[in-house]
Amino acid sequence: MGRQPCCDKVGLKKGPWTAEEDKKLINFILSNGQCCWRAVPKLAGLLRCGKSCRLRWTNYLRPDLKRGLLSESEEQMVIDLHAQLGNRWSKIASHLPGRTDNEIKNHWNTHIKKKLKKMGIDPLTHKPISTETDQPQQEGEQQTCLSDTSLQSSSVTEAKEEEKSMTSPFDPLEVVNGFCTDEVPLIEPSEILVPCAPSSSTSSSSSSSSNSSNLFQDLQFPDFAWPCDYNNCHNSMGLWDDDFVSWDLLIIDDDDDNRKQSTVDPSLSQCPRMVLDQESWIYTI
């Protein structure tokens, strides 16, 4: 009946991931791609549940992640999207390549909420906070939906203009003004994102691509969908930058580690492995 159990929860490790665990997971995913998270911990030699592995990979280890603070334009986009979608972080994240729902959620809770409150905007309703008694008239206006124009500082507006030009004809404000939150049709990222538009933003993640940008294209991982702007990762405060030393460490002794894995779980050797030119990972980036 039904599927096999995900993982027996006895003896599974919890808490922060160690570098060794990260290494095992990265090596496994890079070699075998993402499939069947239930099987990943066993095959990768990890004492974690599949769910934990998936989370670690999607939120932290994925090489296409941008890291570091959200840029001004990204932040504004989050605000706009939140006005439409509410706390649907995964939907919001799908509009921001290289950002995870967890990251956006955290950023919302720690930065944007405060920022909006400081500006006199209610983060929940995206309406001005009335310090006095609530006015029914305003309530009525809220029914006609959100108008967050009041939170547009000049810099934010500039960022928005820029965002407009670099992303799509999709203008959150227009949609917001036309629909109530729950009526907004969902728009797929592919519909709103213009591939690889260079940004003139001053954000940390907006520098132009470099020659090394072809690295991931050259590496053809069957199960990866490298986002169009993955090259930006190299210029942002990303895993590829500030954590690069650790990636070096992870990759340099990869062979050695694979041998270790083979001893941990012989079934790993039966998995189809992709050829990965590790030299290029080290020197090309």
Next chain:
DNA sequence: AACAGGGGCAACCGCCTAATC
């Protein structure tokens, strides 16, 4: 220099939905 408090973020928890048997 030491301590306390707060902020930020990674990871866990629990629920929901889709997939599978």
Next chain:
DNA sequence: AGATTAGGCGGTTGCCCCTGT
């Protein structure tokens, strides 16, 4: 068709680090 599980998602927690005193 119903039972069961995997995967996905949002909410929450707990730890670590930074800043102020």
